[in-house]
Amino acid sequence: MALHFSLIFIIFLFPLRSNAQGGPPSPGYNPSSRIGSIGFNQGYRNLWGPQHQRVDQGALTIWLDRSSGSGFKSLNPYSSGYFGAAIKLQSGYTAGVITSLYLSNNEAHPGNHDEIDIEFLGTTVGKPYVLQTNVYVRGSGDGNIIGREMQIHLWFDPTKDFHNYAILWNPTEIIFFVDDVPIRRYARKSDATFPLRPMWAYGSIWDASTWATENGKYKADYNHQPFYGRYNNFKLSGCNANGRSACRPATGSPTGSTGLSRQQYAAMAWVQRNYQFYDYCRDSQRDHRLTPEC
Structure with missing residues (x-):
């Protein structure tokens, strides 16, 4: 996974609302229910x-200690899914x-790859995890990568x-x-600002002490090893990039169209209003000429 040299952590850029009660409003639609679950070995290695x-009965446990972490990769590349x-x-x-689930083609395009990330940034005792989402387009790991990070805390x-x-990726949206x-x-x-080349699905647990927790202020402490990531209920449904037949890209909307329903947008707005604290587009220290989608 690409390193995140460009990220400037501004932990309290957007103060969290203290009056959020319970969970988010119902989105009214559950795209995961339309896709069957698979065991780890059915879709990954x-x-x-x-x-x-x-691997135990289709569920996966990976862990990090002083000697190594671990990662996995889907059996096939996908053009959407x-x-x-x-x-x-x-x-x-x-x-x-870092514990992660992400899409990438870094092995196929080293130094010039695309990536879509869900990353859980480890934390210190008493502080919540950070869930970071990110999108790279033809980026590299040499310090010139352009990240599109958004960060939230979770309501649980x-x-x-x-x-x-989950990540839903099709030709019009992520x-x-x-x-x-x-x-x-x-x-x-x-x-120019959207990943279009085929990618594989990945997951991993690894040491990112240089940046992961409050911009590297707190490092991995192996007195607490091992660190575990547990995965099950895998969902892997998409257009196989090696497939010959026509494939209809996945959508996240109940109508089957692009975008989201009004109810889904309301649920997303609730999360962003109450739990999002970093948005790269609203970071005044970023050069937004590099992120014209903002």
Whole structure:
């Protein structure tokens, strides 16, 4: 996964509302219910750190310790699709540790790849996890990468139970979901700002101490090892880039069209109003000539 050298963490750029009660309003539509679950081995394989990966009845556990982390990769590349999993995060001190689910073609296009990320940024005791979403378009890992980060806290404790996280990617939009609630929609406004080349689905747990927790202030502490990431209820449904037959791209709307319903937009607005605290488009320290979609 690409390093995030360009990110400037402004933890309190947008103060959270303290009056949020309960969970978000119902989005009125559950795209995950339209896709059957698969076991890990039906759609994925180990990519690295095999000694730090365990599969049990289709569920996956990966872990990080001082010697290694672990990662996995889908068996096939996709040109669009819905990619999800139920994930349970490690509790306690997890600073510097990243647990992720993402799409990428970095192996096919090294130094010039596309990527769509869901990343859980580890934290210190008593502070909530950060869920970061990000989109790269023909980026590289050499410091010139242009990230499009948005960060939220969650309205629940992601270490207590499994919750469903997903990326929907089609030729017109990218939608990130948490328990079927859309938390971000990134629209295709130009070919230059949207990933269009085939990608694989990935997941990993790794040490990102240089930036992950409060811009690297807190590092991974291996006195607390091992750090676990647990995945099950995999959802992998899309247009196989190697397929020969016509394929209709996935959508996140109940009408089957692009965009979201009015009820879905209301749920997303609630999340962003109450739990989002960083938006790259609203960061005055960013050069927005590099992100014209803003």
